[in-house]
Amino acid sequence: MSPSVDAFLARQGQWRAAFEKLRAIVCETGLTEDLKWGKPCYALEGRNVVLIHGFKEYCALLFHKGALLTDPDHVLIQQTENVQAARQIRFTSVQEVIDLEDTVRSYLREAIEVERAGLKVPLKKTADFKLPDELASALSASPTLQAAFAALTPGRQRAYIFHFSQPKLPKTRASRVEKNLPRILAGLGLDD
Numbered sequence: 001m002s003p004s005v006d007a008f009l010a011r012q013g014q015w016r017a018a019f020e021k022l023r024a025i026v027c028e029t030g031l032t033e034d035l036k037w038g039k040p041c042y043a044l045e046g047r048n049v050v051l052i053h054g055f056k057e058y059c060a061l062l063f064h065k066g067a068l069l070t071d072p073d074h075v076l077i078q079q080t081e082n083v084q085a086a087r088q089i090r091f092t093s094v095q096e097v098i099d100l101e102d103t104v105r106s107y108l109r110e111a112i113e114v115e116r117a118g119l120k121v122p123l124k125k126t127a128d129f130k131l132p133d134e135l136a137s138a139l140s141a142s143p144t145l146q147a148a149f150a151a152l153t154p155g156r157q158r159a160y161i162f163h164f165s166q167p168k169l170p171k172t173r174a175s176r177v178e179k180n181l182p183r184i185l186a187g188l189g190l191d192d
Helices: 004-010 016-027 095-098 101-116 133-141 143-151 153-166 170-185
Strands: 034-035 040-045 047-054 059-063 087-091
Touching: 004 016, 004 040, 004 047, 016 034, 016 047, 016 059, 016 095, 016 101, 040 101, 047 101, 059 101, 059 133, 087 095, 087 101, 095 101, 095 153, 133 143, 133 153, 133 170, 143 170
Parallel strands: none
Antiparallel strands: 034 040, 040 047, 047 059, 059 087
């Protein structure tokens, strides 16, 4: 058990009991425990398998390659529509962790086998994502912008696509595109 995870747990309030129970279950597997991204993370030979994290309404066990798990009990949740690989089992109390203890152990065993087998989640390519109309119009109107967008890394392209697609109103989407044109032309990502 990692001292950094001990320190993390000592600072927890609302989800501490659930985190401690989840930790006890995960530690039975022999995975290596560490604190990554500020959360307890468990790895097999340096490859992340599962993470424990909390939110306002729930805490969760996040399987890094959860999309590859069979999910016979239908408990895995895709956090957002843009998350491709990870899946969560969510809990709202330590009692829920206790009630799902056997399920959690089963899913952990499968996640470890997925990692041992070296399986990879087939990820969508940037070209598979639909461009918002406002971005598509701006790109078709400017060959310079089109070249600059094409020169961005796939991750930067996806970040812009997601950012521009979020608003419901076309006016807001157009405003986001217009505001970020100089960044795209400069070869910068959304968060650079």
